Amino acid sequence: MKRILILLGKIIVKLLHLMKRNAGNLPGIVLWHLTGHKCCSIFKVDCPIIAVTGTNGKTSVTNCIAQLFEKSGKKIIINREGNNLDTGICSMLLKYCDMSGKVKADYLILETDESHVPVVYSQLKLDTLVVLNFFRDQLDRNGEMETLIQKINGFCKTFEGNLILNGDDPNTARLGRANPKNTNVKYFRAEPYAFATHKIFEASEGRFCPFCGEPLEYEFYQYSHIGKFICKKCGFGNYEPYITASGIDLDKPVFTADGHTYSPKLNSIYNVYNMTAVAVAAKLYGIKQSVTEGVINNYTVKNGRMENFMLGDRKTTLNLAKNPVGANMTLRVMNEMKGEKELLFVLNDNIADGLDVSWIWDINFSIFERVTRVVTSGTRAYDIAVRIKCSGYDQSKIVVRPDLDKAVEELASTEGRKFVIANYTAVQPTRAALKRYIAKHGGKQE
Amino acid sequence: MKTIKILHMYADMLDLYGDSGNMEILKYRCTKRGIDCVVDTYSIDSEMPDFTSYDLIYIGGGADLEQQHISEDLLKCRDGIIRAYKNGTFLFLICGGYQLMGKYYRDADGNDIKGLGLFDYYTVAPNSRRKRCIGNIVIETEITGKPVKVVGFENHGGQTQGIKTPFGKVLYGNGNCSKSEAEGYCEKNVIATYLHGPCLAKNPEISDYMIEYCMNRGDEVITPLIPIDDKLEKECRKVMVHRLLK
Numbered sequence: 113m114k115r116i117l118i119l120l121g122k123i124i125v126k127l128l129h130l131m132k133r134n135a136g137n138l139p140g141i142v143l144w145h146l147t148g149h150k151c152c153s154i155f156k157v158d159c160p161i162i163a164v165t166g167t168n169g170k171t172s173v174t175n176c177i178a179q180l181f182e183k184s185g186k187k188i189i190i191n192r193e194g195n196n197l198d199t200g201i202c203s204m205l206l207k208y209c210d211m212s213g214k215v216k217a218d219y220l221i222l223e224t225d226e227s228h229v230p231v232v233y234s235q236l237k238l239d240t241l242v243v244l245n246f247f248r249d250q251l252d253r254n255g256e257m258e259t260l261i262q263k264i265n266g267f268c269k270t271f272e273g274n275l276i277l278n279g280d281d282p283n284t285a286r287l288g289r290a291n292p293k294n295t296n297v298k299y300f301r302a303e304p305y306a307f308a309t310h311k312i313f314e315a316s317e318g319r320f321c322p323f324c325g326e327p328l329e330y331e332f333y334q335y336s337h338i339g340k341f342i343c344k345k346c347g348f349g350n351y352e353p354y355i356t357a358s359g360i361d362l363d364k365p366v367f368t369a370d371g372h373t374y375s376p377k378l379n380s381i382y383n384v385y386n387m388t389a390v391a392v393a394a395k396l397y398g399i400k401q402s403v404t405e406g407v408i409n410n411y412t413v414k415n416g417r418m419e420n421f422m423l424g425d426r427k428t429t430l431n432l433a434k435n436p437v438g439a440n441m442t443l444r445v446m447n448e449m450k451g452e453k454e455l456l457f458v459l460n461d462n463i464a465d466g467l468d469v470s471w472i473w474d475i476n477f478s479i480f481e482r483v484t485r486v487v488t489s490g491t492r493a494y495d496i497a498v499r500i501k502c503s504g505y506d507q508s509k510i511v512v513r514p515d516l517d518k519a520v521e522e523l524a525s526t527e528g529r530k531f532v533i534a535n536y537t538a539v540q541p542t543r544a545a546l547k548r549y550i551a552k553h554g555g556k557q558e
Numbered sequence: 559m560k561t562i563k564i565l566h567m568y569a570d571m572l573d574l575y576g577d578s579g580n581m582e583i584l585k586y587r588c589t590k591r592g593i594d595c596v597v598d599t600y601s602i603d604s605e606m607p608d609f610t611s612y613d614l615i616y617i618g619g620g621a622d623l624e625q626q627h628i629s630e631d632l633l634k635c636r637d638g639i640i641r642a643y644k645n646g647t648f649l650f651l652i653c654g655g656y657q658l659m660g661k662y663y664r665d666a667d668g669n670d671i672k673g674l675g676l677f678d679y680y681t682v683a684p685n686s687r688r689k690r691c692i693g694n695i696v697i698e699t700e701i702t703g704k705p706v707k708v709v710g711f712e713n714h715g716g717q718t719q720g721i722k723t724p725f726g727k728v729l730y731g732n733g734n735c736s737k738s739e740a741e742g743y744c745e746k747n748v749i750a751t752y753l754h755g756p757c758l759a760k761n762p763e764i765s766d767y768m769i770e771y772c773m774n775r776g777d778e779v780i781t782p783l784i785p786i787d788d789k790l791e792k793e794c795r796k797v798m799v800h801r802l803l804k
Contacts, residue, residue: 256621473576494794502586
């Protein structure tokens with residue numbers, strides 16, 4: 113039976129390729145129906161599987177961990193296209209398995225959607241689970257945060273493999289207590305960076321101890337609810353980290369982890385956390401230090417995450433913000449920069465964004481410094497304009513241009529430094545609009 | 559100059575889908591008119607405030623877990639809130655705040671969370687956690703004296719029944735129950751609704767109704783508010799109404 117299913121799956125993949133269609137999800141959906149919703153159970157995987165999950169940073173960390181092994185000469189399989197649901201993972205494995213369903217590789221590195229961790233890894237044996245963070249993200253699509261954490265917690269109760277957890281996020285660190293028998297729980301933390309605060313800065317989840325309900329006390333907040341917390345009543349938060357990032361200086365940028373100093377290309381606090389998670393995986397799997405350094409120091413992204421463009425001679429930085437945390441980080445980067453600047457905010461409410469845009473009210477716009485003008489665009493251009501206006505920003509300096517090309521023209525019509533924030537489905541159209549502007553008026557993509 | 563005093567209850571726990579934005583909007587609209595607006599917060603284990611000293615009491619929505627956390631504490635405030643309400647304090651209640659002012663909230667497992675019983679309605683969550691009323695919603699209310707379309711975002715499992723005076727009639731979306739005709743509950747000094755978004759973001763008339771009520775409490779002659787520029791808010795609503803009702 114399995115052989116027939118695999119053959120069928122492979123035929124669908126082939127057909128879609130011949131039709132030049134995307135085979136990232138459809139073959140998996142067909143098998144999902146034919147297998148009683150267990151489409152990953154048809155594969156036989158003997159090598160270790162490493163899964164990466166969390167709200168922000170999954171793609172970056174998955175890619176870096178894959179590079180650790182690739183650069184060590186191992187054969188790896190990774191879901192690079194970001195198809196991170198059970199059906200996406202199934203579709204990808206169909207391409208690599210033989211007719212008996214055997215998948216041949218040294219390691220499988222799989223970015224996995226938060227809500228699909230229990231689904232996929234009840235069917236495939238997991239060696240290591242990396243959990244980066246849990247933030248409010250597309251709440252209406254995923255259900256409430258607590259439901260999501262409960263699902264993964266349920267999985268962790270019987271999981272005995274390596275569990276790599278962000279020890280500065282109470283939402284993820286709590287998973288470390290799910291299975292008291294699991295001796296392979298590894299926490300990573302980071303010492304405060306220059307912009308860490310003593311007061312919470314942005315709306316967030318997880319203010320209360322999940323075990324006893326007491327308010328959590330923080331020594332410092334790095335951003336959102338990420339920081340050094342402790343429950344004074346039951347001691348939650350009091351554990352020995354496996355690796356702690358220290359000496360963080362984002363101006364250079366530089367940080368130290370486990371006695372080694374790294375000079376990454378990206379200068380955000382989230383990147384420090386992501387790369388610390390990568391360092392944990394590297395240590396756990398005995399990767400050579402020179403390889404780890406190469407990966408962490410050279411990792412950069414070109415997908416609208418702090419991507420630079422020149423619109424004519426105007427330096428422009430584009431950043432994806434799927435949730436308030438991402439947007440608040442960009443605003444901080446803007447504020448930390450001297451001189452005047454302008455912001456373009458592109459907000460869509462397509463299904464993949466979550467139809468609800470109320471998360472923009474959790475963005476702290478009142479911190480705006482030397483922002484001389486704001487342009488808004490996207491299917492919810494007016495919503496973001498109203499939000500910024502109600503934070504006290506001068507309404508006469510807000511320009512609404514729902515059409516993206518017009519919005520970019522508007523942004524580029526004045527001199528000076530520019531920032532662009534775009535949410536999930538807005539980021540690629542925004543990049544395209546920036547490139548069209550450059551093609552027409554000059555400039556470059558860095 | 560008169561000051562509007564608002565009490566935002568459980569601001570640190572009940573804040574879903576931008577609910578705290580409602581406070582930012584009320585403050586903004588007062589400031590623009592030179593009205594002083596003070597927002598105090600109350601949460602679990604805070605000192606018991608004098609509820610009657612406030613012009614408006616606001617409670618937002620939260621996840622089930624948070625709602626359970628606060629329900630006991632809220633019962634402690636029962637007498638104070640009832641006294642304030644009878645004394646004319648405005649109650650502005652979203653989602654969880656709305657449900658908890660009714661008789662009870664029966665969760666998906668059949669457990670009852672006791673409400674304040676201030677109003678006769680009650681809420682029952684469906685057995686399946688997957689059955690939720692989620693999405694954009696447009697209602698029409700006449701609370702301000704003339705029909706106004708109100709646009710928001712609803713996300714609730716609970717089905718609220720036993721309401722005679724709803725906040726508005728549903729033009730798009732679900733309302734109090736799955737596919738129902740009525741949304742929320744209202745009285746002269748009460749707006750209770752499932753609308754998040756936040757509720758006031760693109761509905762300036764509703765904000766102003768509350769501000770005007772607070773400004774004129776106990777006065778014989780009603781002084782209307784000075785109009786302010788609502789161009790962006792109205793355009794924002796127009797775009798959504800057009801998209802959803804076309």
